[in-house]
Amino acid sequence: MIIFTCRLNDLVICHFSDFFTSKNHTDSKQSCGEDQEKTGTKISAGVCVMILAFAFLLILIASYSLYLISSKQITKTQKSKLSVLAQHVKLVKVISFALIILALFLFSLNYGNSISFVALCILSSPILFGLILFVNDLKPKIKK
């Protein structure tokens, strides 16, 4: 995790230094593999995968938290181990949206500013779809 954070810091610095030094801003928005090829920086494809995986995880946590405190689910949450979430609904909402913004930032490291917004909308869909399939009971009910 520490290694990941350090690499992430390097990446952020690289990202912002590109922002201020590059004449054509769009040129600095390379995917990680291309960055490595073109600029010779130490960003590896592995880090990119980690960034994406981390962003996915953040979206998943945020979505699941919002599900737990949704009006249909909150009574069940109050009775579960995660009842603490049901006691601080506003805080959970704020943290969830902050996580989504953080995911957006992580996408922007990989894709650039404009594409990151598209990426957030597009890549959230399969996560949300998977979550919905997971949290709902989709098995046929056998009548006794």
Add this chain to the structure above:
Amino acid sequence: MHKSVRQSMAWLHSWIGLTFGWLLFAIFLTGSATYYRHEISMWMQPQFASMQIKQESAIQSAFTYLQKNAPDAKSWYIGVANQNTPANKIYWQKADGGYESKTLDANTGKELSLSATQGGDFFYGFHYQLYGMPYSIGRLIVTFAALIMFIALISGIITHKKIFTDFFTLRAFKGQRSYLDFHNVSSVIALPFFLTITFTGLSIFFYLLFPAGMKKAYPDNPYQYFDEIRHVSTANKAQQAQPKNMLSIQHFLQQTQQQWGKTNIDNITVDQPNTQLAKLTITALEDHSITRNQAQLSFNGATGALIGNTRNNSAIATLNASMYGLHMANFAQPLLRLGLFFSGLLGCAMIASGLLLWSLKRQLQKKNDHFHFGHYLVNRLNTTMIIGLPVAMLGYLYANRFVQLQADTPNYEVYTFFTLWLFSFIIALCTKQQYLWKTQLKLLIAMTLALPILNVYYLISNQYIHSLQDY
């Protein structure tokens, strides 16, 4: 009877959804396949898959060909061979104003006589201009369908009472309720994608729906708009073009490499070649923005001097480019492309569940066993679209493996596509309701599972690969 706004919207949503749903399903499914059109094209032309491309020699050979065959042309365009399209695609405007195009071998520069296969471009073309009718009519129909889709989306949002409350709700095995839940879930989770793809699709063909503006601004030649929205004119109209040899292409490639480093090139255009006014523009392949803002360099072809950026960077031009960029998604890396493909399929699922819901609702409301032609037809068209179209698409791929198309033969792949689709409709008309879905689903599953096996057999028997490990 007085209805509330929500009820009116629900009525509008269900009826325009039904009447245009089948067409929209076809547009969405072929549009989703379009995200992988280069891969489909490559799959259908395996002879190119193992071809090694060196862009420098590809450009050199294309230039040599054009210098030899079209030295006095008004303009040249070279679509440079790359990993996705491993052949040079060139065209030029002749001195008399007509156009000619050729496909060249990227390594030797010789003319290629390709098979008549359209590859993934067939799905691409179909999704925005349909097939077998004049382009303008096809595009107008698709644009109108996009407008209807947009209205259906807005009316659907207004109709959906509990958009946030039911966000995570999906109840299975509850009949009509389950269809509605699935329709809602598939619509809501990819709603930004549906709104964006529909609106950008509409914007691309805005001039078909609202032609008056373009006619007013460009009364003599409306298509001048497309040139002006992309490029700022730098030509000195007072100056007459005089013959003058251009510098070698190597000079410009070296200049480009100095500016960009090692970069793949998408295309090279030359205006007024072999004159003192020759303008050579090199456009990079990679696109890292939603505004289709690939890097571009322009040179004077005769002197080699670097000309300033000729791209139209005005706000309206950038907005126009964004509409194209967002819809085409050339910027999308493999993962994002997969996400877009998934969203496209969700769109199909949304439309399909809406169509099935309409049908099921009427079936439940029906109080007697009398034959109802409308319900019968809707059921059959649903099957033809939801199952028949994927079957036809698979049939298109099968035809490629069974029939060897030559350059001058009819395109049996396209014929197979439409024949299978029609066949699916005929089978649906003749099948009883209880066997309707089972019959065609079995066919779809069998075709899907058999295709990879047939493909491996075809590749090995034609010696494109030698064993499964090569695959």
